[in-house]
Amino acid sequence: MKLFIFDHCPFCMKAKMVAGIKKLPVEFVYLQNDDVNARIEKVGANMVPILEKNDGSYMAESLDIARYLDEHDHHPIIEKSTHEEEISEWLNAARPLFAKLTFSRWTQLDLPEFARPEAITWFTEKKEEFIEMSFEQALTNSNEYINALNPLLVNANFITLPSEKGNQITWDDINFFPFIRNLTVVKGLDFPPHLKNYLEEISDLTGVHLFFDVAV
Numbered sequence: 443m444k445l446f447i448f449d450h451c452p453f454c455m456k457a458k459m460v461a462g463i464k465k466l467p468v469e470f471v472y473l474q475n476d477d478v479n480a481r482i483e484k485v486g487a488n489m490v491p492i493l494e495k496n497d498g499s500y501m502a503e504s505l506d507i508a509r510y511l512d513e514h515d516h517h518p519i520i521e522k523s524t525h526e527e528e529i530s531e532w533l534n535a536a537r538p539l540f541a542k543l544t545f546s547r548w549t550q551l552d553l554p555e556f557a558r559p560e561a562i563t564w565f566t567e568k569k570e571e572f573i574e575m576s577f578e579q580a581l582t583n584s585n586e587y588i589n590a591l592n593p594l595l596v597n598a599n600f601i602t603l604p605s606e607k608g609n610q611i612t613w614d615d616i617n618f619f620p621f622i623r624n625l626t627v628v629k630g631l632d633f634p635p636h637l638k639n640y641l642e643e644i645s646d647l648t649g650v651h652l653f654f655d656v657a658v
Contacts, residue, residue: 459615463611464511475565477561491504505617525600542583544625547628550658599636601618609643611648620650
């Protein structure tokens with residue numbers, strides 16, 4: 443199987459987490475960010491992740507792919523959710539800050555989806571329009587957004603470490619970790635010890651790397 447993804451895409455990481463923790467023989471293929479046709483020709487829409495199954499057919503929608511990867515061998519291991527409401531509320535509160543803090547930083551890293559200058563230009567134009575400011579302005583305003591987000595990180599106290607539940611992960615983790623993981627690209631955010639331990643434990647279990655070492 444092949445999984446077509448972007449490294450900075452939290453929805454892609456939902457699928458990659460399952461493939462990683464189950465140690466499935468999945469090939470990860472990083473598409474160029476501006477190569478819209480590569481997505482449309484597979485699933486008829488500009489979206490990732492995309493799974494190419496062993497029979498050559500394609501599948502879209504991150505949670506559908508994650509569930510397929512967990513269940514297709516008839517030995518699912520991802521445990522049921524218990525904090526869906528808390529996670530949804532937390533993400534809704536934090537989401538306005540995510541884009542302003544992360545979008546302007548992705549193109550400064552050596553990510554595979556930005557290997558071509560055209561990919562960087564395409565992403566920059568689209569995302570500056572989305573956040574209604576230039577990346578330069580978003581970076582300039584970083585301290586404002588960081589100060590607003592730090593208290594929310596402290597309030598993410600509904601999570602349970604994998605080590606506290608037999609090194610298992612749940613659908614809560616699938617839905618929460620990828621977004622918190624993306625925030626590790628932001629230098630200056632104050633991750634409480636429990637949340638940092640959570641990130642590191644999930645990363646070790648799934649093989650989905652963090653961005654602390656290259657944070658901007």
